[in-house]
Amino acid sequence: MFKKILIANRGEIACRVAATAKRLGIRTVAVYSDADARAKHVAVCDEAVHIGLSSPKESYLRSERILAAAKATGAEAIHPGYGFLSENEDFAQSCAEAGLVFIGPPASAIQAMGLKAESKRLMAKAGVPLVPGYHGADQDPALLQREAEAIGYPVLIKASAGGGGKGMRIVTAASEFAQALASCQREAQNSFGDSAVLIERYVTRPRHIEIQVFGDTHGHCVYLFERDCSVQRRHQKVLEEAPAPGMTEALRRQMGEAAVAAAKAVGYVGAGTVEFIAEPTEDGGLRFYFMEMNTRLQVEHPVTEAITGFDLVEWQLRVASGEPLPVKQEDLRIHGHAIEARICAENPDKQFMPATGTLQVYRTPPSSSFERSDVRVDAGVREGDAVLPYYDSMIAKIIVWGANREQALARLDAALAQTHIVGLHTNVAFLRRVVASRSFAQADLDTALIEREKASLFNAPPLAAEVAAAGVVAHAIEAEQALQGDDPWSRRDGWRLFGGARRRFELEIQGQHRTVVLERAHRGGAMTLMIGEQRWPFAAASAGGGRHEVQLGERRLPLSVYAFGEKVSVFAPEGAATVSEVDVLAHAGEGAAEGGRLTAPMPGKVISFLVQPGQSVKQGQALALMEAMKMEHAIVSPRDGKVEALLYAPGDQVPEGGELLKLV
Incomplete structure (x- = not known):
């Protein structure tokens, strides 16, 4: 086993690898850019080396700097994580030439499977079914358009060298092709350093089902069952689960054996994923086509760990050090059901526009780091960290396990409800709506699920104004009680010697101005919350840490409230809202937003x-x-x-x- 490894990545995967390495007694070296100097992955590793500017092209994609860092610190091996150089055959080869172990497949396997067009030609020779398409080397735009017309619209343009939805567009008509092609090629060049694309028939109701494979240096290879990754936006995964709903044992075996055959065909070693597109057949079954092989660990590997009980990062480290796989295929079993949700900094209501900002509040449910449990959180951030524009928008992953899918769904919704993030837009509320949607709840899965359910997923009704207001008022009462003295003249809770008290709150809730009145009866008696003509009996008690137990009419609500300046974020069981406390005097004279x-x-x-x-x-x-x-x-x-x-x-x-x- 290695004594020291370098982790050539950042974020949650770097933290994940560091945690497993520490458990095995392996020392770790982090690398970081200008933007990452104080990042979590730097803090959790034993050593850290600066490798360049904030842009990935000037840091995480500079293989010579990463190799130099490994040599300087005495690392024996490099774990590439995912993204960046993880599927770069030149980097894998450079590691070998430098006397370092690349914790992944050999360069030859990466080369064979890394280019989508080349891998499809290889699979065609092996008899694996392929989606009809063009996988040739000639990238002349006119030829590509002719091929698209021959295939028939809609078609899918895909970057040959990459994945993750980058360099990918659906084209439904010939008039859209040229612009979509140019955009794909730019994005592919920027993300992978290769502008080549392939063209395929777009399967209209596809499911995205992938098989986790693992090979060792002794010629053994197994599959650790499947994951369904059909719920996607912008061709990037949103929710992943294992096992795939509706999968039969016969189809599981057929797909698993095909995936193992594909891995063995290129002498594969380590963790890899063979991805398939599956479409329904007339008899209610599934027909599958090879899509691509990701020659690395996948973002969604925790759901496989949850249903098998094995640490795949530990397997990577042991296999890379020359050990055989710890189990045979016949020893592997599926236990329960697991679902992963990707928490991203983005605004779903604005076409998933990425967001940047500081994590003023970052609270997640209690979790374990690996062991199969109800909830697991993998994250590369801490409260106070900044989400920057240089890297992927994913903040964290929440993984839940249940004895069956229904239990896993309930646990995921509860875990998302306990996830409180303030400081930037996130997709947490959107994920809760997806989990509750008819299609996902009933496992009616395909890659168009989000589009099909868009009426219930986007621009959802806001948190009720009275609940949001109750959170603001509860927070104000707690803050004032913390400042008041013992004598009645220092009290800030509306105490009066004679008569009751009324206090006005001018709030901006979901874009609407609301005047909220808190009325307290004589000598600190019962309270009433009023918005316009509506009235609710009101009471609030602080539970510490921003948590409040609020009585609003007949409802008893656990609310979490976080205030930063005039912005107050209120989290309730049914959702969240950000409220602005309007200081009329402070904003006197301000006009409407500048036009033009x-x-x-x-x-x-x-x-x-x-x-x-x-x-x-x-x-x-x-x-x-x-x-x-x-x-x-x-x-x-x-x-x-x-x-x-x-x-x-x-x-x-x-x-x-x-x-x-x-x-x-």
Whole structure:
């Protein structure tokens, strides 16, 4: 077994590897960029080495710096995590040439499976069914469009060298192809250093089912069953579960054996995932097609760990050190059901626009680090950390286990309800709605689930105004009681020698101004909360740590409240809301939002402007393309107007809120 390894990654996967290594008595070395100097993964490792600027191209993708860090610290092996250099055959080969163990498959296997087009040609020779498509080396745009027309729309354009939804677009008509192709190629080049794409028939109701495989250096290979990863947005996974609902033993064996055959065909060693697209057949079964092989550990590997009871990172370390796999295929069993939810910094109601900011509050349910338990949280952040635009938007993963799927669903909703994040937009509330949706609850799964259920998933009704107001008032009472003295003249709770007391709160709740009145009876008696003509008996008791037990009419509510300046975030069992306490005097004289400006919704780089000064535009028309968090985003016009000026040039970095152009 190794004595010291270097972890060539960041975030939750680096923390995950460090935790397993520590349990095995292995020392760890972290690497970090300018942006990551105080990150959690740096703190949990035994040593850390700075490798460059904040941009991945100047740090985590600089293989020579990572190799130098490993040599300088005496590391024997490098764990690549996922993303960055984890599927780079040149890096794997460089590790071998430097006398370092690459904790992953050999470079030859990465090369064979890393390029989607090449891997599909290899699978075709092996007799694995493929989706009809073009996987050739000729990347002439005119040829690619002809191939798309020959396949028949809709088609899917996919980056040949990558994954994770980057460099991928669905094209439904010939008129859309050229623009979608150019966008895919740019994104593929930026993410993977290779602009090559392939074209495939788009399966209209596909399920995304993948098989976890594991090989060792002694010629053994097993499959650890399947995961269903069908719930996706922007071709990126949102929820993953194991085992796949509705999977028969016969189909599981067929897919598992096909995945093992694919791994053995390239001499695979270590953890890998063979991904399949499955579509329903007329007899109610599933027909599957090989999609790609990810030659690394997957983000969703914890659900496999939860149903098998094995630590796959430990397997990686043991196999890389020359040990055989600890079990044979016939020894593997499925126990219960597990689901993983990816907590991301993004705004689902704005087309999942990535968000940046500081984690002013980061609270998650109690969890274990690995052992099969009701709840597990894998995270690479701590309260107070900043989510920056340079890296992926994922903050954490919540993994739940249950004896069956129904129990796992209930536990996931409860765990998400206990996840409180303040300081930026997240998808937590959206995930709760997906889990509660008819399609997901009934396991009616395919990659179009979010689009099919969009009426209930987006722009959902807000937390009731009286509940949000009750949280603000409860917090105010607690804060004032903490400041008051022992004598009645120092009290701040509305005590009066004669008569009752009334206090007004001017609040902005879900974009609407509300005047909330708290009325207290004579000498600190019963309280009443009023909004307009509505009245509710009210009582509140602090439980510490921002937690309050509130009586609102006939309801008894556990609320968690966090205040930062004028912003108050209220978390209730049914949802959350951010409320602004309006100080009328402080904002006197402020006018409406300035018009005629169009600003960047996040920090990023301008790829191109799609309009020119003097050009008339329509509401919803794309005006510019920006790159942020490794994805390309279109900036659209909020109204009809005319472009007066462009204030940046392609290639420029723009801060969040930076004015991109002027509209008149």
